[in-house]
Amino acid sequence: MYVCSCFGVTETQVKQHAENGACTPRQIASACKAGTDCGSCVRRIQAILGRGACPTKATVVDPVLSDLEEAA
Template structure:
C-alpha cells in the first residue's frame, strides 16, 4: 500500500483527509479540528486546500443554492487552529 502523506507533522494521509471531507469537513480549519493536520508547521495547508477543492462539499452546495448563512454558521462554531 502506497501512502501519500499530506501532513508530516501528524502523519495524516490523503486518504484520511478525504475521509474527513466525506464526513463533512469542507475547509482546512475543519480538517484541522478533525485530525490536527495543518496546525503545526502549516506547510500542508495548501495541499489540504487542493484536496478539498477536488471533491464535492455539502457546505459548498448550500452556498450555491443561495444560502451562504448556513455554510458560514457551520464554520463559525469551530475553534481556532493553533
C-alpha cells in the same frame, strides 16, 4: 501519500474527513490536527478539498427546497 508529515495524516484520511463533513482546512485541522503545526500542508489540503472531496452547495440536495420545487 502523507499530506501532513507533522501528524502523519494521509490524503485518504483528509478525504474521509471531508466525506464526514469537514469542508475547510480549519475543519480538517479540528478533525485530525493536519495543518496546525508547521502549516506547510494547508495548501495541499485546500487542493484536496477543491478537487471534489467535499460536496459543494450546488451538489448538496436540500430536502426542503426539493419539496418546494416539486410542489411548484
